[in-house]
Amino acid sequence: MDVGVCQLRSFSISFLSSVLSAESSTPVSLDNSSSGASVVAIDNKIEQAMDLVKSHLMYAVREEVEVLKEQIKELIERNSQLEQENALLKNLASPEQMAQFQAQVQTGSPTSGAPPALPPNAGPGPTA
16 A cells, blocks of 8 residues: 555544544533534534545545556556567568467467477487
């Protein structure tokens, strides 16, 4: 998880804790005249806390989007380089090499730079 997101969550939790502790230290009377006012005050504090958390989360999301955009940009550049390299290698390859490559692709064989493996009995030297 991103360090900024962890810090944001920690800050948000500590902020909410301070709001709730400040609110709990204020005595809440239960008579009809002041209960409506205290409910409104609590609702306002909750709304403020939620707005603050929302703004911090949006900030963290925007930062993460920027990081992902940069990664996408780098991947597009790398893909372009690989496509150019692939085109160059195709131009430099002989028709026989291209035919061999196409055969490997069709059979699903691995396309590593190593030559194709020999069958077990076709290798040089005595068999055991």
